[in-house]
Amino acid sequence: MGDSDSGWAATLHRMWTSVGRISARDDLAGLILPPLQALPGVIAVWGLRHDPHDDTVMEYRATGVPLDGDLYDLARRLGTGEIPVAGGELADLGVTEVVRARFDLPGEAAGTIMVLTGAGADIDTVTVRLGQVIEVTREAIRLLGVRRSERAQQTRDALLAEASLQMDAVLDTKQTMQRVPRMAVPAIAEGCLVYVFEDGKPVLRSSVHVDMRRLNALLRDPAVQDHLTHLVGQAVAGAEIPPADTALLATRTVDVQVLRPRGEVVGALVFLFDRDVTAVPPQSFLRDLSSRAALAIDNGTRYERRRRDVVTMQQHLLPTRLPEVEGLTVAAAYLVGDRILEVGGDFYDLVVGEDGSVAALIGDVCGRGVDAAALTGMARHTLAALLQEGASPLRAMSRLNSRLRLDGSWRFVTAGVAHLEHHADGVTVQWASAGHPAPALIRRDGAVERATGGGTALGILAEPRIGRSEIALAPGDTMIIFTDGLTESRDSDGVMFEETALGETLDRLRDLPVGALVDELSRAAAAFEGAGTDDVAILAIHVEREN
Amino acid sequence: MRSDDLVYVVEDSDVDVEAIERAISRSHPDTRLEFFRSGSAVLTKLADDGERPWLTLLDLNMPGESGLDVLNGIRADRALDGVTVVVFTSSENQDEADACYAAGADSYIYKPMNFALFQSVLSQTLDYWRSRPAGNEARIVVPPPGDSSAHT
Numbered sequence: 001m002g003d004s005d006s007g008w009a010a011t012l013h014r015m016w017t018s019v020g021r022i023s024a025r026d027d028l029a030g031l032i033l034p035p036l037q038a039l040p041g042v043i044a045v046w047g048l049r050h051d052p053h054d055d056t057v058m059e060y061r062a063t064g065v066p067l068d069g070d071l072y073d074l075a076r077r078l079g080t081g082e083i084p085v086a087g088g089e090l091a092d093l094g095v096t097e098v099v100r101a102r103f104d105l106p107g108e109a110a111g112t113i114m115v116l117t118g119a120g121a122d123i124d125t126v127t128v129r130l131g132q133v134i135e136v137t138r139e140a141i142r143l144l145g146v147r148r149s150e151r152a153q154q155t156r157d158a159l160l161a162e163a164s165l166q167m168d169a170v171l172d173t174k175q176t177m178q179r180v181p182r183m184a185v186p187a188i189a190e191g192c193l194v195y196v197f198e199d200g201k202p203v204l205r206s207s208v209h210v211d212m213r214r215l216n217a218l219l220r221d222p223a224v225q226d227h228l229t230h231l232v233g234q235a236v237a238g239a240e241i242p243p244a245d246t247a248l249l250a251t252r253t254v255d256v257q258v259l260r261p262r263g264e265v266v267g268a269l270v271f272l273f274d275r276d277v278t279a280v281p282p283q284s285f286l287r288d289l290s291s292r293a294a295l296a297i298d299n300g301t302r303y304e305r306r307r308r309d310v311v312t313m314q315q316h317l318l319p320t321r322l323p324e325v326e327g328l329t330v331a332a333a334y335l336v337g338d339r340i341l342e343v344g345g346d347f348y349d350l351v352v353g354e355d356g357s358v359a360a361l362i363g364d365v366c367g368r369g370v371d372a373a374a375l376t377g378m379a380r381h382t383l384a385a386l387l388q389e390g391a392s393p394l395r396a397m398s399r400l401n402s403r404l405r406l407d408g409s410w411r412f413v414t415a416g417v418a419h420l421e422h423h424a425d426g427v428t429v430q431w432a433s434a435g436h437p438a439p440a441l442i443r444r445d446g447a448v449e450r451a452t453g454g455g456t457a458l459g460i461l462a463e464p465r466i467g468r469s470e471i472a473l474a475p476g477d478t479m480i481i482f483t484d485g486l487t488e489s490r491d492s493d494g495v496m497f498e499e500t501a502l503g504e505t506l507d508r509l510r511d512l513p514v515g516a517l518v519d520e521l522s523r524a525a526a527a528f529e530g531a532g533t534d535d536v537a538i539l540a541i542h543v544e545r546e547n
Numbered sequence: 548m549r550s551d552d553l554v555y556v557v558e559d560s561d562v563d564v565e566a567i568e569r570a571i572s573r574s575h576p577d578t579r580l581e582f583f584r585s586g587s588a589v590l591t592k593l594a595d596d597g598e599r600p601w602l603t604l605l606d607l608n609m610p611g612e613s614g615l616d617v618l619n620g621i622r623a624d625r626a627l628d629g630v631t632v633v634v635f636t637s638s639e640n641q642d643e644a645d646a647c648y649a650a651g652a653d654s655y656i657y658k659p660m661n662f663a664l665f666q667s668v669l670s671q672t673l674d675y676w677r678s679r680p681a682g683n684e685a686r687i688v689v690p691p692p693g694d695s696s697a698h699t
Contacts (some may be wrong), residue, residue: 023573151663158661178641186671187664210654210675274675336613 011035015461017367019140023147025049025109028140032133036113038064038130041121043095047194048079048112052278053469055080058109064116065093068519079112094118100127103138107278108145109153111137123308147426156285157418159187163289166295176300180269180293181208188281188289190251191215191272196297197265202232209272214250224248232268246418253280257290269293284362311336311409313343314535317376322350325358327544328421335517335526335536337485341372344535346483347380351387358422359387361413362436362539364483366457379413385404394466395419397458401434404459412459417483418471427543428472429479434458437498440506444476444545448506451479475545478514480506480521483535489525497528549600549629555592555618557583557617558635561663563658566665567604567635570668574670586612590620593627600630602676604669605652606672607636611654617647631676634671635690 003465018031021178044064048057057076062068070089077083078090078098095116104110113134115126163183167176181192191209195202204225209215227245234241235256244254253273259266269290273280314336321329330350335540337344345365352358361383365375380398386396397415399494404413421428431439431451453468466494473479487498497505505524509517512525518538525536554571558564564582570577581600582588586609587588591601606613614634621627634647635655644655656672659665 023576151667153668154663158659158664160663162659162664175639181638184660186654186656186675187659187668190671190675210656210672211679212648212655213653273679275671 008129010036012136015133016136016139019145020137020464021473022140022144025141025144027332028137032137033061033063033112036115036126036130036133039115039126040115040119041119041125042115042120044091044116046075046076046114046116048114050110050112050417051111053106054519059064063162070311075114078367090116097121097123099130101130101134103141105138105141105145106142111532112139113137115457117490127229127509151165152279152281155187156281160285160292164292166190168290173297173300176293176296177206178208178297182277184208184289186210189255189271190274191270193228193270193272194267194293195236195270196259196267197236200227202236202267204228210377218250228270232270235268236265238265253277255280255283255286257286259290259294259297261291261294264298266294266297266301279416280283281461292393294373306333308339309342313373317343317347317373317380318537319349323352325350325352328420328427329514329542329544330360330538330540331518332539333522334521334538335485337536339533342490343370344373344377344485345376345411346485346537347376348481348537348539349380350539353388353390355390357390359393360420360481360539360541361387361415362481362537363413363481364436364485364537365413370411375404375409375411375413378515379415380404383407383417387417387419387441393419393430396412396469397432398433398464399465401458401461401464405462409459412457414484416453418479418481418541426472426474426477429473431471433467433469434464436439437482439471440482440502441471441473442480442506442510446507446510448503473541473543475543478517478540478542480518480538480540482521482538483536484492486521486525486535486538489528489534491528497525501528548600550598551576551601553579553581553583553598555583555603556605557586557589557609557614558606559584563606566572567669568613568663570662570666570669571673574666575673576671586614586617586620587610589617592622593624593630599627602631602633602673604633604635607634607638607647615643615650617690618647618650631674631679633676635672662690 015031015035019028024026025256029047031098036042036045044062046067047061049059050056051058057079059073059213060072074089079100093116095118097117099115099117100112102110102112113130113412117123117126167182174250177194179193184192185208193207194205194350196205199316207215228249231241231244235258241256244513246254249272251272251274255271257269259268271286271468314334318334322332334346345367348362350360363379365372365379382400382403383396386399396417400413414435417432434455435457436453439451441449441451443449451471452469456465471474471479487496487502489497501524505521509520511518516539522536522538556567558567568580572582583592605617618632621630621632628630631653633656634652635656635658637658647655653676654672656668659668
């Protein structure tokens, strides 16, 4: 091996080591063209990159003689074989011969390297060395492709993992439909639209594009809307999806994926790709992402449906309206807890007895679910019916206790009954409590007080222990009875609403009419506890002032 | 003067600053990054008549002037019309996204936790806006969508 050969071998080795480190094809020319340029008699080295779709020239690279003006066209024609390797224009540059080689790789843009030689060049040597450089280049581009593909796979894996995490974190359908496209754009697509099937037709519920201004302008075009709706409609119907009109949609590639959780089609995702077709994720990935999105959307829908059912059922367990009682203003609020998708056991009622007496009752069956709901209905109706017939609070509660014991239910019930007697100076309340929270009082001068609770929950003892007390309400006073969902709401530090916030809240709300008072009070308790709110029942009775 | 290789990054989190620098230096090694740790710092710099970035990457939640304040400041200055503004945030709030678009943001991009995804998101964003014409003649500040808007 001569000095020249061993020097070239070292050059090739350096070239191979260097190209193995590059991260983009754009960096390649700076490493492969100069060694060819350094060969004796070489006037210029020009490189072309061809468009994978139509083989036109996308990129030009040059050493020796820079490419500008007409030389671009000359390089293109020379590289694509449109003109012979020798001619007038080349002669002007002193070029006597051009050695040309091309490489093609599946899925990659092909390349051509031309070595323009003049006097003193050893054409055989140039040809051999260009062939070697072509091989190094081909392998470098193949490795870049492998690394790019690995990175794309990493991105897709990460996206699936992060999307699953994000989608599992919410049960709100609307939020999920916003999260899906936001996760996908621009990581895997330039745009993503979420369609759901409503009333027999696809409805666009959410869309994200890396350039929202552009997407919004596009979506204002009725032709675009019709085309997208048609594509989605075909996909949802299981029909063959026609090719997307990419010119109308001003994008390079469009993909439609059906959202089919648990076998039922609920909508479709439309992905818009501006990127090269080689960078579009495989169908298997888009299907996987869409399946996860479909499940998340379906879970949210089911959750919302269940929650609506719970609220409806809960409302059926409560009086639809409270009777009007002269001299009193009464209002109630019921807040359904967020934590559990089951019917809670709080109840309340206001009863006007056959003798004209008035009784307010409130209670809480421990636990949730269908059993608790049945017991709640029974407890409320038992107490209300007996009080209406004129039974005393003590007797009504004793009967309920006996009934609970007879049924053998393990569930117990806290309850409170306020028997109200009107007289000239206001109202006297006989308060009977079976383990129930004490009423709160807002006096007409604004003072906030707590009455007495006491007693033991019903259903536990054969002979119930009922706490009894008397409360005097003057005109302008308000009595508020409630379940422990209000007082035992806890903040993130475990502090109960009753300990720190009940007094302050009542003080703040004391001048409100009772309707607004009960609403605000239940909201304050919910805000105190955040998302984990238990059910709360509140009944407020205001003694009207005489005009 | 707009520099086609200069990107401003407005970000107060050390962790995110490091991740953005690592991601963009790998995907776009020719890009020069200049970091600003507050909204006021970048607005002061942009008020100078010197070199200007072609793109600004903007965190939303920062102490002092927020990302939205910076966005409003940039869009109030016609001399900065050529600067593409990409809001890069972990905020899930759709109202914030709507407010940013209404104020003239070019992109509102979710900030992922995973680095591979983080790098891909930034790389695709830069590639997208590099492929678009410079400046933003079509930038029209629009009011936030009302109830009638079906999409985000």
